[in-house]
Amino acid sequence: MNVHLNIIIAEPSVIVRTGIVSVLQQLNISNAKISEIEDAEQLRNILGRQKYDILIINPIISGFFSLQQIKKESINNEMKYIALQNSLIDNFVLKNYDEVISLYDSVEHIKEKINNLITVSEQAVSNESLTTREKEIIVCVIKGMTNKQIANELCVSMHTVISHRRNITTKLQIHSTAGLTIFAIVNKLVELDEIKNSQQR
16 A cells, blocks of 8 residues: 555554554555554544544543544544454444454455555545536446437537546546446445436336
8 A cells, every 4th residue: 555644543552552553564554654542532632633544443442422523523524433343342333433443353354444445535535526517427327328328418518428538537547337336336426226226227
């Protein structure tokens, strides 16, 4: 992974924190900055002042306030939240996190999970750079419409549609309809039911 990341670990046990830092250092994340804190109050203060990309947190540490409260007080709305599971935790609690890392996960498994989060984050940034028209065209494409049908649907020329599609490919670096479909669902441009319904027509 060749990305700049600010990662913060919130875990009361110094042994566990040290172990997580050691694993993260093996992931070859260049220019990664890793910070450590040990209690909920420190976490609350630091997230309100500094911007982090990923928070790895033991859910038990957030006993004084909920994950929703942490998200509300963080200055980075795009931060990803990873639950550090080192004991039995209710699945209802874990489902609110973007990912879960267990103490028994291998280095490769942890690398895969973090890499997936980074990919989603990069797609979210790309989503912001798309114009409204480009987003409309993506939805039409994943519904199986041809360039001519898209032009008729949006009342533009086929040349305009082709130009927009070229821009979309350049911005997202996605070259397949399947890839665009995943992007559209992740970024909430379309609901899964809409795609299923369009394919059944």
